[in-house]
Amino acid sequence: MARKNIGFEVAEECFAEYGINVKEAIDAALEIPVSVHCWQGDDVGGFENMDGGLDGGIAVTGNYPGKARTPEELRADFEQVLSYLPGKTRIYLHAMYAEPVGGISPDRDQVSYGNFKNWVEWANKAGVGIDFNPTFFAHPKASDGWPLANRDKGIRDFWVEHGLRCREIAAEIGTKTGSSVLNNFWTPDGSKDTPADRLAPRDRLMDSLDRMFKEKYDAAKTVDSVECKLFGMGCESYTAGSHEYYMGYAITRGKLLCLDAGHFHPTELISEKISAVLKFIPEIALHVSRGVRWDSDHVVTLNDELNAIAQEIVWNGLTSRVRIGLDYFDASINRIAAWAIGARNMRKALLFALLTPYKKIREAENAGDNTLRFALQEEYRTLPFGVVWDYVCASTEKCTGQEFIDSYKGYEKNVLSKR
Ligand code: RNT
Ligand code: ZN
Secondary structure (H helix, E strand, O other): OOOOOOOHHHHHHHHHOOOOOHHHHHHHHHHOOEEEEHHHOOOOOOOOOOOOOOOOOOOOOOOOOOOOOOHHHHHHHHHHHHOOOOOOEEEEOOHHHOOOEOOEOOOHHHOOHHHHHHHHHHHHHHOOEEEEOOOOOOOHHHOOOOOOOOOOHHHHHHHHHHHHHHHHHHHHHHHHHOOOEEEEEOOOOEEOOOOOOOHHHHHHHHHHHHHHOOOOOOOOOEEEEEEOOOOEOOEOOEEOOOHHHHHHHHHHHOOEEEEEOOOOOOOOOHHHOHHHHOOOOOOEEEEEOEEEOEEEEEOOOOOHHHHHHHHHHHHOOOHHHEEEEEOOOOOOOOHHHHHHHHHHHHHHHHHHHHOOOHHHHHHHHHOOOHHHHHHHHHHHHHOOHHHHHHHHHHHOOOOOHHHHHHHHHHHHHHOHHHO
16 A cells, blocks of 8 residues: 555646646545446356356356355455445346245246345445346247247246346345345347348337336336347347337336447447437446457456546536446456456546546637647546556555555465365
């Protein structure tokens, strides 16, 4: 923690030159909730012991040793990750992380609050809120790629029941944690090759969604979001729940729209969509992810797009209308480090956005001085942001730099390598 004050006052002066109060920016950045997904810890495995592995057009690659195998291990790993994260953090659960009760592991149409009780007790102790996702994949009844839009009504009913139960669970978690649970619905319904009928699956999906969403819940307990997608592995040619589809659904049904950074054409950016979508929907959710050539869910890096996402939220005063969640999974490197580095990057981007002289940049734009806009846009990039980040970590007792590296390596040696 020795680096706490090195250069901090100088950094404050540098930012003050642009009219930025660093301490105010830090306070604001740490207040923004970031929901950190549990599924980076075990490669989207869950606790159901299904033999089929992952499907639904997503995939985790790598076999780095030390993956969490039990709820206890996953929670211990998450605690380790939390120890690296300054700021308000939540945990993003998935229904596949249901724990057996009385030795019984429930099928998806049988899950209930009891299967998540341990998570709630743990989260309350750790002081983190919970968000949730029903799991419409990695299951024999979804292995053909069509859960909610399946031609078979029996299959659709099974998944509708899952959705209904997950909404009940989310509401109960919201009650028990005293914090509104975002319940995010993503379903892989789609087709590998050119379909002959694009309309009928969308009719069936709509019917299933409407059945699942019939019941109204108090928003203080839970709200639902629907996650749109363009393509996935094995559904390259058609996805029923496309962007237009779910945008319309969210508007007409009063749902949040979830924008995942990997779910669009490779050159499309979700940062560009936030202010457009929020003209029509009061609140949105984000799955901050990083697709490399496809929806590969690489660990998020502090790149231009991550900064742009944070800027759109912060510069436009939209923090209360955007629920930030993470969605990446890499099993080729130390999972704890991957988890923490990605989540820290999200927090860094939020802080960096708050430390950017955006008011001055906008003033230049409004005065028609695009040269000044450009000059400022480039100047801020080399302001001493790293010094401020070190200060944040030290003053919240989170390690950084070499200390961070030594720490996750120590956890690997003492815990992960013994699994
Ligand atoms: C898949 C979606 C979805 C999943 C998680 C595990 O393309 O992004 O959100 O990644 O639910
Ligand atoms: Zn996602």
